[in-house]
Amino acid sequence: MKQIRIGLVGAGVVGSGLLQLLEKNKHIVQNRNNLDIQLTAVATRTPKRAQPLTSLPITSDVLSVTKRSDVDIVVELIGGTTTAYDVVLSALKNKKSVITANKALLSEKGEELFRIAKENGVELGYEAAVAGSIPIIRTLRDGLASCEFEVICGILNGTTNFILSQMESENWDYSTALKKAQELGFAEADPTFDVEGIDAAHKISLLSSLAFQEKVSFSDLQVEGISKLQSVDISASKNLGYRIKLLGISKRSSAGILTKVHPTLVPLNHPLANVMKESNAVFYKTVEAGTGMITGKGAGGLPTASAVLSDLIYYSSRFGVAGSIPENNIFPKSKKSPEKENEARYYLRFSTLDKPGVLAEIAAILGKNGISIASVQQKESEKEPVNVIVVTHSAKEGNFETSISEIDQMSSIIKEKTVAIRLLENL
């Protein structure tokens, strides 16, 4: 039986989960993979959680683990981009493969870290960094290795999907749903990273680079979160046959690659529409295999730890052996497809004054900008603002920008800024 010695850095929710699994699933790893994974070092700044789960001494000197001769693979689970960066860098330079769940680190410093891994002939595995227990990295890299990707898009943040699900099922407004998510531990005290789409943006940039084999920089991403959504948008969308999801979307066209994170109206019969609560999902479209989707638990200690352990098994079994081909993570920079030229359909909610001629003025501006209306909905209302909800046909995003900016300046008819949410493109 092959023996691999690992050093764990970080013993929070996921790290503790891994400590549990290393013990509980030892027989699975041994029997199924003919592999004996031995934990030889643990470092954490919060030893309390780890202590009951290991008999090893626990050090707070996180860098020491990366230099030990009895460690073959370092598992980095501290998160963040400062200490974690030092740990991963040091491990790679000491010719140790690294397994990490740190999407922020890879999204921001991946280019450098993957290069250093390559220079040192080691691997940097990150299955657990995207979509928790869903094995999307292996799916893109191995399962669909032969496929030419056209689109990859997904529900990549469990917190926002939970909030959106609750807003719909409980008819809550955004802040009530956020508060509930915080109480249940699905959202941080400062939820910005999740609710403003930054976490999803880190993840789609990683998936996109892997699918298209061109580096999609985080800074090239157009990112929009869910914090401005109101319950009226959730319910009006539902009545129109859609469910709002925060999607990370990346698509290739002849103009380049366009990668975005934004709330999206997904048709109720699309598989992404039915991924609820804290679940994650990744949908793909390829030339050869058509469309497909993979869904599962996107967060949580044990689910994410299971992805870390699967990654450990994978690299332990198959890599660092003579004759194998190292994984490629270094891609040429992608050409960004211009956003304004992108064709999209929109849900537009105009908050208008209650007076004659409003709809005519809005329709005139849309028409002037080449935007054709697919449906209009205005319900009788006793108080202002009156919601006029328009679903459009496809037009260039730049034209929407121009129209909305023009309409929002008309204080004679508009009371609050227009809410504009894209519809899912035809996938």
Added chain:
Amino acid sequence: MKQIRIGLVGAGVVGSGLLQLLEKNKHIVQNRNNLDIQLTAVATRTPKRAQPLTSLPITSDVLSVTKRSDVDIVVELIGGTTTAYDVVLSALKNKKSVITANKALLSEKGEELFRIAKENGVELGYEAAVAGSIPIIRTLRDGLASCEFEVICGILNGTTNFILSQMESENWDYSTALKKAQELGFAEADPTFDVEGIDAAHKISLLSSLAFQEKVSFSDLQVEGISKLQSVDISASKNLGYRIKLLGISKRSSAGILTKVHPTLVPLNHPLANVMKESNAVFYKTVEAGTGMITGKGAGGLPTASAVLSDLIYYSSRFGVAGSIPENNIFPKSKKSPEKENEARYYLRFSTLDKPGVLAEIAAILGKNGISIASVQQKESEKEPVNVIVVTHSAKEGNFETSISEIDQMSSIIKEKTVAIRLLENL
């Protein structure tokens, strides 16, 4: 760049697809995987389809390919269990890894073939054998390598899923939907293999063995197809909030492993219910990662060929190299969990005579056998038989068998044999 030389045996729909992809996606394979896959031999008994797709000479001597010194991996795509068996056996004995899409062969002769592969230090890859383009083998083996499986179940046959989808959407009876499937090339002239669940049974036996690491023999499977379903069952299920799917199901309990193929009432809000037409899907439940699902195209030339090529890339890149751990495909025989002890809920359609007391007699027999009724539906009807539709609570399968057999013998009230379809267990 690593060079791998392959010999292709069989150039039907999938084989021709592979010939196209080897050409069209050569750059993807090279750039993404640093791998040059060279076709060095083609054998087929129907050379006409292959001729325009390769400049190589085409031989009809299929065994010759397995013996050539310029072939590293043999791709077997002829199907069936006779010639294909000879080809795979000969290749393995000549120490060549084999990639196959042949579920029937592996289901029937897998035990022997995997053993011979192991003895010869080569690999036998079969990603394309289950669920077409869906990378379920890689997902079970690598992506979820650390997980303890509780249930694996899926829509594994595109033909039957297409027929069921059409029966619902077009309100067709079974024979009309089958005829349409045959016209569109989704069903064979003799559809037995698909519609009686045999193909799905081959596939679930392979998945089950891999997930539970215990061999589930084809002969241990309880297999029931869709040919007896009537459109009234499709529509009545829908009214009750379910959609009928042909599922392959395998679940582990303390009593052993129970593996079955049968039509199943799936709640409409379950992800499996929304996998329509010729798509396939595999749903899993694990201790660590909870539930998840992977879906995509389950058949077709290019989708299946893409799975063959992904498998080729995988084994070419990572295997047959010093230090790697060979994949394990040899499992101890599973203990079969007794069917009659399994708890299930049922949809029962009794075809009764139109006379008083019928429901009372049926209910009495069910009650006597410990089967409790959850709902009853009987619509006014002008002609016999009158359909009495009962959905039950959970009870032992053996009790259902006893009850139905007793009821069906009561010619005083029953006109046709009772239709009994299981509900999806709580997953």
